[in-house]
Amino acid sequence: MAEDGYKVATVQGREVQWDPEQMRKIQEHPCFSEKACHSFGRMHLPVAPRCNIQCNYCVRDYDCVNESRPGVTSRVLTPDEAVAMIKKVMAQYNYIKVIGIAGPGEPLANEETFETLRLVHEFFPSTIRCISTNGLLLPEKIDLLEKYGVGNVTVTLNALDPEVGAKIYSFINYHGNRYEGVEGAKILLENQLKGIELAVKKHMIVKINTVYIPGVNDDQILEIARKTSAMGAYTFNLIPLIAQYKFADIVPPTPAEKRAMQDQCAPYIKQMRHCQRCRADAIGKIGHDVQSCVYGDEGTKKD
Template sequence: MAENEYRTATVGDRDVPYDPEQLRKIQEHPCYSETACHTFGRCHLPVAPHCNIQCNYCVRDFDCVNESRPGVTSKVLSPQETIELVRKVIQDYPYVKVIGIAGPGEPLANPETFETLRLVHEEFPHLIMCISTNGLLLPEKIDELQKYGVGNVTVTLNAVDPAVGEKIYSFVNYHGKHYTGREAAEILLKNQLEGIRMAVERKMFVKVNCVYIPGVNDDHIVDIAKKVGEMGAFSFNLILLIPQYKFAEVVPPTAAEKKAMQDRCAPYIKQMRHCARCRSDAIGKLGQDVQANVYSGCSRK
């Protein structure tokens, strides 16, 4: 490819060269571009019910049609059901350019995720493939993700110090063993950072989600942003805590506190400021979900 066919995208404080196909994965992805979110949409496929860690703020629910937050879906689909769904979505809503798997559990801990990626990528290779993960299995699954065309990876990273991480995670299940406390946090962090490194090395676009938890990681968030910015992550999405489970009594940050924290992180990495905290079955443009209409027209067992 001729040199003049490359353009650049700003990653942190650097202009990084990307070819046109890589740039498309920014320009048509509503989470990676502030302008794309008004024009393009995404379709989340809820095929991954199981999780391999327990975050102290996370409750995964099913059949909660009135809730809009991560970990919620009306139904878990089989890989075969997703093909019917994607066909209908791109026919009825051609502005949908992104197919994502974001739960309701941990996508990389569910074999259905990879079968879904295979089926969708084979039939719709032009669609942007996106994964959200806690990062525990990212290093060992990264090549399989690349094989199925996944070019956008979101990693939830709430600490870069295990002393902070052990306050956030109840346990980690890894390769058949159950870990708690500092050991669990150390294993998770090691794999998260290695997975981010490997994804960047493969020229995947990495977005880092970070849950803002007052009294737990609020003094640590700038350190997280600085670290992942140095590693070459594309953007940083600060998410306000939803008080539930073990953090049910924690008062969440205000919108003003969120903005102030984003401003502090901005010198180190591009900030995503338009997150809609999507459900695991979200379809449509951010803030304009249409999944109720879509599912009413699909055969569902």
């Protein structure tokens, strides 16, 4: 029986208790609820330019208006500019419920992220605050995220075997040191898993992003779904590789291959099947971005 004020939900065969605020952070977040994406929107604040790892599939691009994918933005905003942009957007689009930071670099590796979160927490307390992270610094930044009311956390986890991780990441920069190969992948994995554990303990709603890289991490994906579900993650987003940088010659999975992999993972964890691989400055409803209307000629629009 649920405790007073709590709702029991069945998630992939498991009974989970959500309090009313957690339910809101699911039901009004377009990435965590497919129903929500038709009614509610999100605003990504591109305040985090620097990254502390180098993924072999990632190309970050600033002042970019021609691509719609993670890692690109029309421009990087300062925290004060971000707040001014939120005020402008909220006045025009009252369906925006989520304020997220997803790049164009690693949010937790940029102090601007935390200043922005502080301002959002102060001036827009009713918004749902969201972070997308590679997880390297998540264990040591989790208390700050909690302090500023971040309730939804996405962690990109691409491998549970450091040998496979070494094929995906060129290097990590951690506490002033550069680590490559299996050593770097092992540090990253340990911190990702610890960060997920801590986020769940703090009642944050956790989404796992996994990039599907054929021939590299195919055999990791099902186990990632199983393990993170057992840890308390809420949903799982399988993202087909965008063939670029060091993985430019890898053929991405077909839509049928993606669906088949999602179907294998579905018994273990809820699948996000409506992802559009959003830009770091995306604004609007998923699939109906309006940042061109906000940024003017600096933005893009995808209908």
